[in-house]
Amino acid sequence: MPPGGIRSHLAITLRTHRHGEVIVGPPTLVQTDPFGLCRRTTTSGDGRRLLVRPRIVAVGRLAKTSRIRSSAGGRGTPGDSGDYDALRAYELGDDHRLIHWPNSARTGQILVRRHVASPAREFVILHDTTPAAYASLEDFEEAVDFSASVVTAVTRLGHALRLGTTTSEGVWSWSGGERCTADDIARVFASIQPAEPRRASGPVGTAALRTSVRRALVRSATCTVVTGEPSAQLLQALKDSAFPMRLILVCLGPHRPSDEVVRWAQPRGTAVIDSTDARGAAVQWSMLTEAAR
Structure with missing residues (x-):
């Protein structure tokens, strides 16, 4: 407490366009006399670890009912119907x-x-964390905002969902009826960052996707791939015939998808969304899912 018993409150506005972990502090107080002859610096407390969550944009006309079936059991497990x-x-x-x-x-x-019945198929979001797929970090952040918005919207409707990335082994899952809270978004997406270039490079083909991610895709009913400009390795991996899914490819960036991407998507019936920001992509994505009812 300052001299004289007067309580003071210090508010700091943190301006950042990056999601994830941020260390703030410790606060430092600098005091000087009116003539600037003496100077005293006092550091108080420790730094604080903050998680900056992605910006959630409105996913417009997302259907309240869909072809996606949710599992009745626990996290990522089939329900027990008794048969x-x-x-x-x-x-x-x-x-x-x-x-x-x-x-x-x-x-x-x-x-x-x-x-007798196979486990209920899930909704899958595959987020591309390959640095070369994005023209800038701002484009990557727009992609993160979009992925986080879809996770929030889909789990709010009670659908089972899995979230994976192209350069890591981890897969996050929410069972049917399980909400994804703001804390979940901050914690999960703090781990979704652009991979180091040495980790991003890999062999061509299905090995471009980690084992746990491939398993999630195999059991999916539909998959949304969020990227910038998808690499040839990623497109080759997504051609795997073991993936019985409806595929939506979302390309976020300043340029439209290349002719190679369009030629790859057309024979597969893959929907391609291109937008410069998360808000525009969310509108297009919700229109596609509404039309698929």
Whole structure:
């Protein structure tokens, strides 16, 4: 407390166009006499770690019902409808709710139900974190804003969703009915940053996508790929016949997609969105999803 018992409040406005982790402080107080002869500097406390979340833009006419089915179970797990056609041995990673306890006790081996219906397919967002895909960091930030906005909108409607990147192994998931909060957005997208060039380079083909990301794409009903100018490696990876998905390619940047991208998209029936900012891309994306009802 300052001399004389007067409380003071210091407010600092942080202006940044970058999302992710920012260290603020520690605050430093500089005092001088009126003539500038004496100077005293006092540092108080420690620096604070802040998470700057992406800007969320409105995703307009997104349908409240869609062809995307959400899972009824927990995070990324199939729900238990009670209908199954066989039992099999438990494997690491199986949902514990699928264990058939009577037969497990009788045989002495943990058995799980194998359902007739395949697990519900999920919505997938694949965010391109290859630096060469973007003309500038501002374009990358616009892409992050768009991805975060779609994650927020889709989970708000109760759809199951997975989010992955092109240069990392991590995949984040939200099960059906699970909201993505502002804290989730700040924490998850703080990890989504442009990769180092040495990490971004990789072999041509499906190896351009990490194993966990490929698994998410295989089980997806529809996928939105958010990028700037997609690389030949990424386009080649997305041609994998194991991906039974409806694909939307969102290109954010100052230039329209190249002729190569358009030629790649047309025979696949892939929708291509091009916009200079997240707001324009969100409008186009919501119109596409509304038309697909």
